Amino acid sequence: MIRKPESKLWQLIKKNTPDILWNRIEATTIMGFPDLIGCHADCGLFSVELKVSKRGKIKLSPHQIAWNYSHALKGGRCFIIATPLEQSTLNIYGGIQAMDLSLNVQESSLNVQEPLIVFHKPFDWKGVSNFLTQKGRIGDTKRTQRDTKRTQSSLLHDP
Secondary structure (H helix, E strand, C coil): CCCCHHHHHHHHHHHHCCCCEEEECCCCCCCCCCCEEEEECCCEEEEEEEEEEECCECCCCHHHHHHHHHHHHCCCCEEEEEEECCCCEEEEEEHHHHHHHHHHHHHCCCCCCCCCEEEECCCCHHHHHHHHHCCCCCCCCCCCHHHHHHHHHHHHHCC
16 A cells, blocks of 8 residues: 555654654544644644645645634644655644745745744654644744734735
């Protein structure tokens, strides 16, 4: 049986982060629900959307964007872990960046949104685990209402 690239990424993460209790979700009924729910004593529950990019593009469905963005705005711990097909890096984005990632795909051939952190092969799995489970707010969740309205407005008015 040939594994899909996201399944390989999932197996890699599960194997190398044993301090996190993981649940893989195959949600066909709840559109946009993330691929993984993690649980750790230091931070509680958090979600991870897995993406294997082709030619540098990270494609998120509108439902995935809405789920990550809206939950991050309410203080949820949401991450998007993206890697190229050859899995040379792990790029970790915050859920709040989901909308900006989608804008980058529409506007150019590559994502220009900077990840919160990048891990290169050989991956520092303790560092990955520590980053995902650190206490406090993550990423750009302190975005102002003005920035949020500007981003939403650009989505509505751009052709």
